[in-house]
Amino acid sequence: MADEQQSKPPQQQNRPPREGGGGPGGGQRENRPPREGRPGGDRGPDRRPGGDRGERGGGGDRGGFNRDAFPEIELEKLMNDSLYLDNQAHGIVSRMRDMDSGTKSQLRRLYNAVRRAVRAPENERQHEFVMLRARLAYTIARHSLRSLDQIEKLLLQVTRKNDARGYERFKDLFEAIVAYNE
Numbered sequence: 001m002a003d004e005q006q007s008k009p010p011q012q013q014n015r016p017p018r019e020g021g022g023g024p025g026g027g028q029r030e031n032r033p034p035r036e037g038r039p040g041g042d043r044g045p046d047r048r049p050g051g052d053r054g055e056r057g058g059g060g061d062r063g064g065f066n067r068d069a070f071p072e073i074e075l076e077k078l079m080n081d082s083l084y085l086d087n088q089a090h091g092i093v094s095r096m097r098d099m100d101s102g103t104k105s106q107l108r109r110l111y112n113a114v115r116r117a118v119r120a121p122e123n124e125r126q127h128e129f130v131m132l133r134a135r136l137a138y139t140i141a142r143h144s145l146r147s148l149d150q151i152e153k154l155l156l157q158v159t160r161k162n163d164a165r166g167y168e169r170f171k172d173l174f175e176a177i178v179a180y181n182e
Contacts, residue, residue, distance in 0.1 A: 073150050075157045079169045088150075089176035095147035096181060104181060106143060110136060111178045118171045125167060129159045151177075 077084045113135060117128035133155045140148050151174070158166045 073154045079165055085173050089173055089180055092177050093180040099147050107178055111174050114171050114174045118167050126162045
């Protein structure tokens with residue numbers, strides 16, 4: 001067995017095989033052509049700082065989307081005017097169709113989380129909405145759902161106000177968004 005160990009080249013002794021094979025053309029970097037002619041080029045000084053994702057470390061340019069391009073949803077108006085709620089839901093859904101690739105199931109999962117948070121006992125409801133905001137922020141970032149940024153800002157307002165009626169209206173808005181997105 002010692003003869004077998006010595007017959008292998010030194011870099012292959014006691015190492016598990018690489019995925020893609022270890023033989024010629026099997027995915028080893030040493031066999032690849034130089035990057036110069038390929039997209040992405042060599043990693044020279046013309047690359048943006050922070051890699052391909054830009055300085056934020058997020059998802060890049062997002063197609064020129066400006067987070068502040070749409071007016072913020074006003075909580076007081078939302079609580080007092082059903083037509084305002086309906087108009088906001090329509091606006092968010094139309095932006096979702098234009099900008100995002102989010103699925104209906106992602107939206108429904110978030111809506112179910114909103115419903116659970118609203119049903120939580122009164123002394124735990126604010127905490128549930130704080131956690132919901134974290135989940136929403138993660139989903140927005142993970143799936144590039146920039147059209148839901150307004151919802152995230154509204155959720156912050158609702159959580160700070162900590163009013164049962166505000167929580168219900170937020171749920172109603174989300175329900176309308178899910179319905180119009182079908």
